Amino acid sequence: MNIKITYNWLLEYLDTDATPDQIREYLSLCGPSIESVEKVGNDYVFDIEITSNRIDTASIIGIAQEAQAILPMFGKKAKLKFDPLKEYKFENIAGSGHRVVPSLKINIVDPKLCPRFTAIIIENVAIAPSPNFIKNRLIACGIKSINNVVDISNYLMLTFGQPVHTFDYDQIKGQTMIMRESKKGEKIVTLDEKEITLPGGDL
Amino acid sequence: MDNVIKQLKENLSKTSSLTDLDKIYIEYLGRSGIINDLISKIKEISNEEKREYGQKVNKLKVSINQLIDIKKKELQSKKSEVFFDNTLPGKTYPRGSLHIVSYAIEEITKIYEKIGFIRVSYPEVDWEYGAFESLNMPSGHPARDDVETSFIDVPAHPTFGKMVLTPHTSNGQNREMKRVGKPPIRMINISKCYRPNWDATHTPMFYQFEGLCVDREITIANLKGTLDYFAEKYFGKGTKTRLRPHHFQFTEPSFEVDISCNICSGKGMGCKVCKSGWLELGGCGMVHPNVLHEGGIDPIQYTGWAFGFGIERIIMMKYGLDDIRNYYSGDIRFLEQF
Numbered sequence: 001m002n003i004k005i006t007y008n009w010l011l012e013y014l015d016t017d018a019t020p021d022q023i024r025e026y027l028s029l030c031g032p033s034i035e036s037v038e039k040v041g042n043d044y045v046f047d048i049e050i051t052s053n054r055i056d057t058a059s060i061i062g063i064a065q066e067a068q069a070i071l072p073m074f075g076k077k078a079k080l081k082f083d084p085l086k087e088y089k090f091e092n093i094a095g096s097g098h099r100v101v102p103s104l105k106i107n108i109v110d111p112k113l114c115p116r117f118t119a120i121i122i123e124n125v126a127i128a129p130s131p132n133f134i135k136n137r138l139i140a141c142g143i144k145s146i147n148n149v150v151d152i153s154n155y156l157m158l159t160f161g162q163p164v165h166t167f168d169y170d171q172i173k174g175q176t177m178i179m180r181e182s183k184k185g186e187k188i189v190t191l192d193e194k195e196i197t198l199p200g201g202d203l
Numbered sequence: 204m205d206n207v208i209k210q211l212k213e214n215l216s217k218t219s220s221l222t223d224l225d226k227i228y229i230e231y232l233g234r235s236g237i238i239n240d241l242i243s244k245i246k247e248i249s250n251e252e253k254r255e256y257g258q259k260v261n262k263l264k265v266s267i268n269q270l271i272d273i274k275k276k277e278l279q280s281k282k283s284e285v286f287f288d289n290t291l292p293g294k295t296y297p298r299g300s301l302h303i304v305s306y307a308i309e310e311i312t313k314i315y316e317k318i319g320f321i322r323v324s325y326p327e328v329d330w331e332y333g334a335f336e337s338l339n340m341p342s343g344h345p346a347r348d349d350v351e352t353s354f355i356d357v358p359a360h361p362t363f364g365k366m367v368l369t370p371h372t373s374n375g376q377n378r379e380m381k382r383v384g385k386p387p388i389r390m391i392n393i394s395k396c397y398r399p400n401w402d403a404t405h406t407p408m409f410y411q412f413e414g415l416c417v418d419r420e421i422t423i424a425n426l427k428g429t430l431d432y433f434a435e436k437y438f439g440k441g442t443k444t445r446l447r448p449h450h451f452q453f454t455e456p457s458f459e460v461d462i463s464c465n466i467c468s469g470k471g472m473g474c475k476v477c478k479s480g481w482l483e484l485g486g487c488g489m490v491h492p493n494v495l496h497e498g499g500i501d502p503i504q505y506t507g508w509a510f511g512f513g514i515e516r517i518i519m520m521k522y523g524l525d526d527i528r529n530y531y532s533g534d535i536r537f538l539e540q541f
Contacts, residue, residue: 033449
């Protein structure tokens with residue numbers, strides 16, 4: 001699997017004096033293979049091969065952590081600018097806000113399939129195009145910009161490596177989300193409007 | 204018998220070509236010609252006359268020979284009135300040659316033969332067990348998706364699963380371990396592989412060669428040494444190799460192997476072929492304990508390494524070719540260069 005990330009985006013999380021080409025060379029020698037560096041506008045796009053045992057590196061944060069471990073071995077400075085686990089704590093974002101028990105039921109049929117299912121409800125959403133900086137980064141990274149709701153989930157996934165999916169709350173049947181394996185022959189329609197018949201046992 | 208000579212003279216006078224003369228020769232002196240016919244009649248002759256009869260037939264044979272010879276010379280002298288230079292070279296006919304891949308297979312086999320690796324051959328059509336399960340990829344494992352595999356539309360084997368066209372030569376690992384039983388194992392498995400790709404660096408059918416070495420105290424140093432040896436022998440003196448960490452399900456740790464570029468001597472700057480001084484050769488690593496175990500080998504006593512490289516790819520790297528599809532397009536102009 002390959003992901004694309006940009007140099008400037010990486011620099012938001014990583015403090016380094018390595019040039020894009022040095023990052024490509026040194027990381028490829030010790031960790032994830034960076035297959036190419038391409039200049040796009042005033043930014044550089046890395047095309048990175050992620051091996052299936054290192055899915056944790058499939059994001060900006062993941063690559064920043066790799067860089068922090070690898071670049072100093074080549075005499076380059078590399079340090080995470082902040083600890084995202086501390087920085088993005090609920091209290092830090094919501095300020096004086098507090099957790100509300102949402103009116104959404106979550107039903108995990110088998111905890112082995114998914115030990116944790118996290119959801120939030122965002123109200124007063126107006127669907128619109130994304131701001132340009134998000135649009136441009138997504139396009140540079142090979143992801144189609146659709147609208148603010150879809151784009152933000154892709155943007156977060158690329159930043160943190162955690163897939164996020166957005167649902168229309170009003171469309172959720174009984175306001176309950178069920179986590180289960182598919183039944184054989186069940187049909188779903190994907191985002192690109194293809195109907196797929198499931199073989200059963202899919203998550 | 205007198206008649207025979209008379210008839211012959213008449214025939215000869217009508218003859219104007221060497222081909223016709225050959226026919227006459229056969230008619231008189233051939234296996235079932237007139238002379239042989241006369242000789243076989245000797246049985247019917249009484250004993251007293253036999254001697255005389257024999258002599259007569261012999262005389263006749265000599266005269267016929269002479270007459271034909273004279274005629275032959277006459278015709279040949281006529282023919283040579285047209286100038287013929289028999290020192291001219293003959294016609295050249297197109298000559299076939301071995302395919303570029305056949306040459307490479309031979310070369311690789313010889314290189315490894317010298318360090319004790321035996322060339323083996325295992326099926327191109329195998330069960331899922333050989334292609335995946337035995338290589339630490341149980342059914343449903345996501346790593347299976349990395350290799351797009353063609354399945355054959357026949358009923359599945361109760362224990363070994365569906366029938367596949369092998370997507371790599373590693374299916375030989377388990378088979379070789381089971382064949383040998385007890386290490387040491389040193390094998391080179393060269394075979395066709397199948398993946399549904401078609402571009403400048405991929406064809407749906409391609410060749411891989413797989414090295415496997417299992418014994419006591421085999422380490423990465425042995426792997427690196429073997430790769431260095433191969434690189435120097437195949438790509439030329441001074442070729443270096445380097446290992447980069449990677450991931451394969453059947454080796455741990457796993458590496459990708461690069462060789463230094465011979466076109467720019469590893470400098471990389473502005474080199475059209477490598478761009479960085481290094482060219483990617485393929486994958487390798489230390490055989491995963493699960494794979495050894497599945498092959499009936501105790502992973503505590505024994506360790507091993509394995510690699511798998513594409514033959515089309517190494518040919519491409521050696522000669523600086525840019526499109527693998529040429530190998531199989533059947534264009535003589537391309538193929539005759541090797």
